[in-house]
Amino acid sequence: MKSTIEYIERVSNGSVDIKKETEEVLSNLDSLNDKYHYLGAISTGLARELSNNVSIKPKGRLAGVYVSVKDCIAVKGVETRSSSRILSGYKPVFNATVINKIISEGAIIIGKTTQDEFGFGSFSTNTGIGIKQPVNPFDIQRAAGGSSGGSAGMAQVADFPHISLGESTGGSIASPASFCGVVGLTPTYGLVSRYGLLDYANSMDKIGPIGKTVEDCALMLSIIAGHDEKDSTSYNPANSKEKSDDGSKNIDYTKNIDRPISGMKIGIVKESLGEGVDESIKNKVNECASDLKAQGAIIEEISLAVPSEYALPSYYIIAVCEASTNLAKYCGMRYGKHESLKGNFNEYFTKVRSKHFGQEAKRRIILGTFARMAGFRDAYYLKALKVRTVIINEYKKAFKNVDALLTPTMPVLPPRFDEIKNLSVLQNYMMDVLTVGPNLAGLPHINIPYGMIDGLPVGVMLSGDHFCEEKLLNVAFNIEKNAP
Amino acid sequence: MFESEIVIGLEVHAELDTNTKLFCSCPREGNDKRNSRVCPICLGHPGSKPVMNKKVLDYGLRFGLAIGCNIAKSLVFSRKSYFYPDMAKNYQITQFEIPLCSNGIIKLSSGKKIKINRAHIEEDPAALTHPAGINDSAYVLVDYNRSGNPLIEIVTEPDMTSPNEARDFMKELIKILNYLEIFDTDSCIIKADANISIRESGYKRVEVKNITGFKEIERALMYEVERQKQAVSEGAEILMETRSWDAAKGITCSLRLKESEEDYGYITDPDLVPIDVSDELIETIKKNMPELHHAKLDKYKKNISEEDAKVISSNHKLAAIYDEVCEEIDPVFAGRWIRRELMRVMNYNKIEFEDLKIKPSHLIDLFKLIIEGSITDSVGQKIMEKLVEEPFDVNEYVNSNSLKTISDNSELKKICKQVINENPQAAEELKAGNTKSLNFMVGQVMRITKGKADAKKLVEIFKSIF
Structure with a gap:
């Protein structure tokens, strides 16, 4: 499979019929979900709207990339319940900051991924009452890891350009990434805004990418990182006593990824x-x-x-x-x-x-x-x-x-x-x-x-x-x- | 344990006069339509996060420094957990271990010092409406307009010994808050919870919640003292309990017993980072600190009577007007006219300082005309009455209505003679030395001249005629 960055280039120069492709992706999600239970909600309407936007203006650093979002991250108008029955039917009236960021870069949100209820678990077996547990993509008798099990599983089985947004408090990105055989990056606390993240333990909650490759995760991090005045714990380089490398707000984390590591x-x-x-x-x-x-x-x-x-x-x-x-x-x-x-x-x-x-x-x-x-x-x-x-x-x-x-x-x-x-x-x-x-x-x-x-x-x-x-x-x- | 018959301590919640709420950008006041000034943050929606309104820190510091408190090195918020329908998150963001201000003093008008244990910042919960009263409603309605408004909670030591002292404390506190311009009497709520106990019960502490304003506090506490005394005399036991004040009925009623201290399970709010209270910030606040009423009183007393000084310094808006007028007018004259005339007209028309439209410049113009003798006192009083109703250009008004004092003596003499001719009997009596008649004759001239004559001068003229 070609890299996500190459795909984004093709979308940007108009050689992908994104609306048609989105329909194809959406049409397969139900059967995929029947088998693996990775999505608690499929956001068909939002995905169509976003793909339409991309088809009109195929720009952005995530143009046409399909993104699944852990259920604890608020997506406006899409049922968001941290895989808990107590939030059944809750549709946020606002987007999490990370969601606004990826949408403005051309991402197409396909749904909310299943997890341990509010993040409480290491296997995704603690999904809320009535919510099916995500299963391991290599053996459906086994656990996908948790709590971001749906995100990691989705990253493994997606046969389309896809990156997931997960969340980790005590290991909830690394654990399912390991069990599902994908890359999961948990950023430094405060690097990515938590505004719109349904809290588990606020002093440790971190949103991070889960994808097929290190490069995909680096790409996603480049977009979601950065100071947000709506989150008081968000890191502001301007206030930092330590000088940042170049002082710029937006680091492209993909840029120096392939440098040799000799001497490290x-x-x-x-x-x-x-x-x-x-x-x-x-x-x-x-x-x-x-x-x-x-x-x-x-x-x-x-x-x-x-x-x-x-x-x-x-x-x-x-x-x-x-x-x-x-x-x-x-x-x-x-x-x-x-x-x-x-x-x-x-x-x-x-x-x-x-x-x-x-x-x-x-x-x-x-x-x-x-x-x-x-x-x-x-x-x-x-x-x-x-x-x-x-x-x-x-x-x-x-x-x-x-x-x-x-x-x-x-x-x-x-x-x-x-x-x-x-x-x-x-x-x-x-x-x-x-x-x-x-x-x-x-x-x-x-x-x-x-x-x-x-x-x-x-x-x-x-x-x-x-x-x-x-x-x-x-x-x-x-x-x-x-x-x- | 205590020496006095009655022991009272207060916890006062005063709303701070900011534009926006404590942790979101919703307006603190304005649209009163229920649940109209709300957002995901003050409604406690999942995923929303608080961001501190820095103005509140300035205001809190202003208060703490004004009453001589120790100031914390940083502003730290905690979560106070309890379930209640007025709580958007079922925890309140408040301060626990380290209050912003601690150990201050507020001096009562009697000179007695009330110790302030602490003053801290917290958010106001929503407002509950009990459609059929607090005890009889089948349901409550919640209005989140107030949810998240900034409060300063001021906790006193149990230093007050009578309901009257509690009233005086509230009055002094409101004065300080007003002078510091961090509290607006019109738009800000001030509420007190009072801990009260009496010797007869062995000082069993009863808490009376939700008393609004300084007049209410005296009423509520007087009721509660009597209630406790009567209960003891009837052989009943005073229970450690929380009672609520029902202002409409004028009684307190039991809310719940306090068998043990409530456990709020405080943790530091992990959504908010501690905010540095730097020495530079404290210096800036100190530099811009308004002069408080005690300082004003001392200053005024040097020029005017203590009585007048007290009245003028008791209201920060009146004091501000007086200060500005005194920049151009003799303070003794200004003090007399503001205290006597301005306040007379305001009381007569039932106008509050908050609604006063008159500007210091109007008073300066008016006073200048009186001092230089261009208009008489009596004309001045009439202009004051009109000015308070609706301000206008005083000089222009005097000219266009020809209100200047009649300085031509022959003109005055002519009118005096006319009055003598029209009132022969009074003239006879005056001749016989009747002062009442003299006053009557002067009054008649004043009537004809519409007050534009100098009364002293008229007396001289009448005397010279006879």
């Missing part, structure tokens, strides 16, 4: 190749390290003891504390699922929330509310915040010596649904052990597919220092080009 220092995180990680996956990481070495990179083993041990518990405490406040607004009063008005307000919202939140959402609301209560707040929430600072500092120290960190993405191959059912809650949470560190620290990281084991894809993960996406994509591109 790559750290292999010792703890990530320890107990609990499949041997076959460790072998792939070592294979990847050898290739990088062959390309002239310097490989160094480093230890990240504190993140390896404490990232997971502090991540979960912060995440559930924030999530439990974010989910309070869903009470059946202004949007989403309503019930007949009986009883007082407390009885009413209790009924709505009891009936329409899934089990994992309820679990995280209860955990988060508990960890915020007076008496526990200091021991859990405030302590977790302090641990996060320690972890960030340890990563910062590491990045003084190395350019990027190499680890496996997931400790296991995509498990079967019946295996997942037998996992305890803690074993479930342990699936994030390799991805939570960079997520908690707000570091950019990327999953790169690295061959197959037993017919299932394996991914390696590269993490970089804050706002060093260019370097990260550069190394990732060089891994991808030699990947088995």
